[in-house]
Amino acid sequence: MPIAVLCEPTRFLQPKSHDDLCAARKEITKPFSRISDYYNMPRPEIIQKTSDHVKQLLSGNGAGHDWWHVHRVWRNALLIGRQEDVDLFVVELAALLHDIADWKFQGGDEKAGSRAAREWLMSVNVDETTISHVCEMVDDLSFKGAGVQTSMKTKEGMVVQDADRLDALGAVGIARAFAYGGYKGQEIHNPEISPTLHQSFEEYKNSRSTTINHFYEKLLLLRDLMNTETARRIAAHRHEFMVAYLNRFFLEADGKA
Numbered sequence: 121m122p123i124a125v126l127c128e129p130t131r132f133l134q135p136k137s138h139d140d141l142c143a144a145r146k147e148i149t150k151p152f153s154r155i156s157d158y159y160n161m162p163r164p165e166i167i168q169k170t171s172d173h174v175k176q177l178l179s180g181n182g183a184g185h186d187w188w189h190v191h192r193v194w195r196n197a198l199l200i201g202r203q204e205d206v207d208l209f210v211v212e213l214a215a216l217l218h219d220i221a222d223w224k225f226q227g228g229d230e231k232a233g234s235r236a237a238r239e240w241l242m243s244v245n246v247d248e249t250t251i252s253h254v255c256e257m258v259d260d261l262s263f264k265g266a267g268v269q270t271s272m273k274t275k276e277g278m279v280v281q282d283a284d285r286l287d288a289l290g291a292v293g294i295a296r297a298f299a300y301g302g303y304k305g306q307e308i309h310n311p312e313i314s315p316t317l318h319q320s321f322e323e324y325k326n327s328r329s330t331t332i333n334h335f336y337e338k339l340l341l342l343r344d345l346m347n348t349e350t351a352r353r354i355a356a357h358r359h360e361f362m363v364a365y366l367n368r369f370f371l372e373a374d375g376k377a
């Protein structure tokens with residue numbers, strides 16, 4: 121789906137009732153609280169500039185965290201977000217920026233992503249409330265181990281977390297898992313190494329395992345961790361596909377197919 125189509129709902133939102141019109145008029149006539157408000161870009165322009173920026177930064181990443189991963193997350197976040205009562209501007213920004221500097225590629229620095237997101241959002245004059253919300257989401261949303269709580273604080277966070285997790289499932293999720301395993305220099309499968317359910321982020325961050333184990337350490341757990349009904353429905357199908365894939369993998373690995 122072209123990006124222009126994806127952006128449409130937030131670009132052309134129109135007030136519907138008399139009350140909406142009054143609220144919109146108040147918004148237009150309220151005094152500027154900060155000098156940067158005066159120079160605020162229209163939201164569609166901020167989204168477009170942000171997507172251009174992220175595309176330039178992440179294009180060509182061969183570890184499953186490339187621009188097209190972000191694009192799928194963005195699309196899915198809009199798909200889920202339209203079913204929920206959320207601020208789609210915040211959802212779109214967080215979806216676009218969630219992997220801008222992922223700790224996996226930043227020497228384990230957990231705050232690199234929110235720092236880079238803040239720097240970018242300030243450069244396009246986004247207001248501080250939105251910046252803090254987006255940065256909190258970027259900090260919180262990644263999976264940090266089977267035994268580690270990663271609940272999001274806001275509905276917008278839940279939407280983007282679900283969208284990101286959906287891209288770790290199904291046919292795309294399988295492809296991304298092997299791409300990332302190759303990047304990390306992991307074996308595909310080693311029957312002598314068992315999966316580990318990590319109980320802390322440190323343990324998860326420093327673990328070395330196999331890509332097949334990664335299914336048991338993370339991917340197969342995600343279906344039951346979805347926040348929204350829309351994501352739960354999509355995740356159920358993708359989960360089934362991964363189970364079928366693993367069954368076939370073990371048959372072939374054991375010389376039975």
Ligand SMILES: [Fe+2]
Nearest residue numbers: 193218219284
């Ligand atoms: Fe991601």
